[in-house]
Amino acid sequence: MALVKPKKFLGQHFLKDLKIAQAIADTVDACPDLPILEVGPGMGVLTQFLVPKGRDLKVVEIDFESVAYLRTNYPELENSIIEDDFLKMHLDHLFDGKPFILTGNYPYNISSQIFFKMLDNKDIIPFCSGMIQKEVAERMAAGPGSKTYGILSVLVQAWYKVEYLFTVNENVFNPPPKVKSAVIRMTRNSTTELGCDEALFKRVVKTTFNQRRKTLRNSIKPILGKESPLLAIDIMNKRPEQLSVQQFIELTNQVEKELNLYELKKNDED
Numbered sequence: 001m002a003l004v005k006p007k008k009f010l011g012q013h014f015l016k017d018l019k020i021a022q023a024i025a026d027t028v029d030a031c032p033d034l035p036i037l038e039v040g041p042g043m044g045v046l047t048q049f050l051v052p053k054g055r056d057l058k059v060v061e062i063d064f065e066s067v068a069y070l071r072t073n074y075p076e077l078e079n080s081i082i083e084d085d086f087l088k089m090h091l092d093h094l095f096d097g098k099p100f101i102l103t104g105n106y107p108y109n110i111s112s113q114i115f116f117k118m119l120d121n122k123d124i125i126p127f128c129s130g131m132i133q134k135e136v137a138e139r140m141a142a143g144p145g146s147k148t149y150g151i152l153s154v155l156v157q158a159w160y161k162v163e164y165l166f167t168v169n170e171n172v173f174n175p176p177p178k179v180k181s182a183v184i185r186m187t188r189n190s191t192t193e194l195g196c197d198e199a200l201f202k203r204v205v206k207t208t209f210n211q212r213r214k215t216l217r218n219s220i221k222p223i224l225g226k227e228s229p230l231l232a233i234d235i236m237n238k239r240p241e242q243l244s245v246q247q248f249i250e251l252t253n254q255v256e257k258e259l260n261l262y263e264l265k266k267n268d269e270d
Contacts, residue, residue, distance in 0.1 A: 003043065003069075004042065004043050004063070004065045004066050004069050005065070006174060006175055007063060010062065010063055010107060010109075011107035011108045011109035011110065012040075012042060012063070012107065013105075013108070013173040013174070013175060013176070013177045014042050014043060014045065014173060014174045015045045015046070015105050015131070015172060015173055016045070016172050016173065016174055017168075017172035018045070020131075020168055020172060020183075021045045021046050021048070021049055021105075022049050023166075023183065024046055024049075024103065024105070024129065024130060024131060024183055025046055025049035025050050025053070025103075026049070027103065027129035027130075027165070027183070027185050028050065028053065028055075028101050028103055028127075028129065029053075030127060030129075030185070030187070031101055031126065031127045034055070034098075034099055034100055034101050034126070034127070035055055035056035035057065035058070035095045035098065035100045035101070036050055036053075036055050036056070036057045036058070036100060036101045036103060037057075037058050037059070037060065037091075037094065037095075037100050037101070037102055037103070038050060038057070038058070038059045038060070038103055038104050039059075039060055039086050039102065039103070039104035039106060039114065039130075040060075040061060040062075040086075040104050040105060040106060040107050041059040041061055041066065041070060041104070042061070042063070042066050042105070043066060043069050043070075043073075044069070044070055044073060044074055045105070046103070046104065046105055047059060047070070047074060047077070048074075050103075051074070051076065051077070056095060057077070057080060058080045058081075058082060058094065058095075059077060059080065059081055059082065060082040060083075060084055060086045060089065061081065061082070061083060062083070062084065062085050062086070064083065067081060067083045086114065086117070087110060087113055087114070087117060091117075091121045091124065091125075092121070092124060097124070098124070099123075099124045099125065099126050100124065100125065101125075101126075101127045101128070101129070102118060102125050102127070102128040102129075102130075103128065103129045103130045104130045104131075105130060105131045106130050106131065106132050108132065108133045108136075108177065108179075111132040111133060111136050112136060112152060115128075115140070115152065115156060116155075118186075119155060119156065119159060122159050122160075122188065125188075126187070126188040127185075127186065127187055127188065128160070128185075128186040129183070129184065129185045129186070130183065130184065131168060131181050131182065131183050131184075132181065132182060132184065133177075133179050133180075133181060133182075134167060134168075134179060134180040134181055134182040135148075135179065136152070137164055137181075137182035137183075137184045138164065138182070139152050139153055140152050140153060140156050140157075140162050140164075140184060140186075141153075141162045141163065141164040141184065144241065144242060144243060144244045145241065145242060146241065147241070149241045150209050150212070150240075150241070151205055151206055151209045154205045154209075154243075154245055154248055155202065155205060156186065157245050158191065158194060158201075158245050158248075158249075159188060159189060159191055160186040160187060160188055160189060161186065161187045161188075161189050162184065162185075162186050163184065163185045163186070163187075164182060164184055165182070165183040165184060165185055166182065166183050167180055167181070167182050168180065168181040168182060168183065169181075194249055195249050195253070196249045196250075196252040196253045196256065197252060197256050200252050200255065200256055200259075201248065201249065201252045203223065204220070204223065204248060204251060204252050204255055205240075205248055207219065207220060207222055207223055208220055208240040209240045209241075212239060212240050212241060213239070214239070215236060215237055215238065215239055216235065216236045216237075216238055216239070216240065216243075216251075217231050217236035217237065219240065220236070220255070223255060223259075224255065224258060224259075225262075228258055229258075230254060230255065230258045233254070235247070235251060
């Protein structure tokens with residue numbers, strides 16, 4: 001069967017370097033007993049190294065040409081090839097509700113969305129690895145005080161230990177992307193409860209980083225309003241990239257307390 005032609009609208013960049021593919025596949029050995037879901041297998045450059053591991057393996061691919069190629073060249077995966085959009089899939093029954101590993105050479109145009117979906121399913125995805133755009137990998141692994149530290153950094157690091165493993169040059173892909181790539185590994189930490197309202201935590205993180213050049217005093221006003229006494233506390237002099245995950249949790253609790261007081265006052269006035 002003819003090779004699959006990479007499609008720009010799907011963000012496809014097919015890896016050609018087998019040593020790198022092997023290195024990515026070997027990251028799953030950190031959790032040797034868990035089934036594996038590979039996202040965007042394309043022509044199976046990574047799949048070929050996952051199959052021999054003898055694990056329960058499923059692959060999800062949206063490109064019909066790639067699906068046809070996989071069915072022809074990996075007949076042993078016939079019942080494990082899912083032709084679907086990963087972002088629209090329900091993952092909780094994928095392996096009969098059991099936890100699984102997420103891996104892949106992820107499409108660069110949706111990599112952040114993939115990791116937000118991972119977070120939504122963090123209770124069944126204890127480990128995630130794969131290749132993404134270098135810039136995104138750096139953001140995810142960045143610590144407080146870094147220019148690359150942002151929304152994705154805080155939300156992912158609240159639940160996962162993020163490790164930037166190695167950089168991949170653009171010339172090992174077809175077609176070569178315009179940016180360098182990187183392989184990352186994420187392992188669920190021991191956190192089971194954030195210690196704050198999770199929805200409000202996300203809102204605080206996103207709201208403040210959306211105006212990251214401003215101090216918290218100014219960027220958090222859409223949530224608290226202009227007259228909130230909370231704006232006067234010391235931490236409000238900082239910018240969002242200066243706060244650790246724990247400090248964002250503590251700030252979220254203070255914001256929740258303030259919002260609850262406001263609601264009580266409003267109800268009393270009514």
